[in-house]
Amino acid sequence: MPDFRIMNRATQARDATGHTPPSRQRRQAAPLDTQPAPQGDAMSRHTPPLTRRTFLGVAAGAIVSIGLPGTFMVLADPAWSATEKKFRKDGRPRIPPGQAPIEYIPDMGGTPGKATTTNWQLRIHGEVNKPVTLSFQDFLEFEQVDTTCDIHCVTGWTLLDSTWTGVRLSTLVEHAQPAISKGFLVIEAARGYTTSIPLTEAAKPDAILAYRLFGKPLPAENGAPVRAVVPDRYFYKSAKWVEGLKIVSKDEPGFWETRGYSNSADPWKEERH
Numbered sequence: 001m002p003d004f005r006i007m008n009r010a011t012q013a014r015d016a017t018g019h020t021p022p023s024r025q026r027r028q029a030a031p032l033d034t035q036p037a038p039q040g041d042a043m044s045r046h047t048p049p050l051t052r053r054t055f056l057g058v059a060a061g062a063i064v065s066i067g068l069p070g071t072f073m074v075l076a077d078p079a080w081s082a083t084e085k086k087f088r089k090d091g092r093p094r095i096p097p098g099q100a101p102i103e104y105i106p107d108m109g110g111t112p113g114k115a116t117t118t119n120w121q122l123r124i125h126g127e128v129n130k131p132v133t134l135s136f137q138d139f140l141e142f143e144q145v146d147t148t149c150d151i152h153c154v155t156g157w158t159l160l161d162s163t164w165t166g167v168r169l170s171t172l173v174e175h176a177q178p179a180i181s182k183g184f185l186v187i188e189a190a191r192g193y194t195t196s197i198p199l200t201e202a203a204k205p206d207a208i209l210a211y212r213l214f215g216k217p218l219p220a221e222n223g224a225p226v227r228a229v230v231p232d233r234y235f236y237k238s239a240k241w242v243e244g245l246k247i248v249s250k251d252e253p254g255f256w257e258t259r260g261y262s263n264s265a266d267p268w269k270e271e272r273h
Helices: 052-056 077-084 136-140 169-175
Strands: 005-010 063-065 071-074 100-107 121-126 132-135 145-152 157-168 184-189 194-198 208-213 227-229 242-248
Touching (some): 121 169, 132 136, 145 227, 157 169, 169 208
Parallel strands (some): 005 100, 100 157, 121 242
Antiparallel strands (some): 121 132, 157 208, 184 194, 184 242, 208 227
């Protein structure tokens, strides 16, 4: 099995808000691992999903550009073929339809928050009986979990076997004593970015707030000090630079969802928009 890592280097010029300049957005869908400030321009409509032919037009293992924001290290064809034949415990394929496995993800930018581990706070609020604000040290006192999962971007890549450390979303939600049994979790991030998932999705054991990646502190460009990891949804549901969790009975679609991207975002159903 290849050693999958997220690479931390910028590959494309961006304006002051962290957006790719409009002149470079012509073929760009949602950013790969980025979340723009709400006041930024909306991205163009989703481009067709990546295909084996797109990737294997160059030598396997080469860094290639495919018109999306950044470049990718592609799995060799034998490794790709072997992975395509593998299934999850729930019977679904590890690589969802329209996805292509990659080894390396360059930093895709975005506009980080200003919080560090010394001043970061997590506000858990909404329809709860015990609203609470946690410091980073408070956060570390909850049960810690390690999870290895596959993550899937709406633009068509899949990273296999990514390893994260953090606290389960369900643990944090339960700590605030929800006043409702059915509803949604709004994940609030720096600079007003939001996304939402059903509480049933937040209850899954591999849905976490993470602060470590591959055993090392989460890099700032990948969402430090804390980011969401929601493996069974396209990756724009895994908000970076998380600052709040809001429990609500009525859904509140977030930044990308109000700009044409799917609110359910199921990779196996290709719910991209």
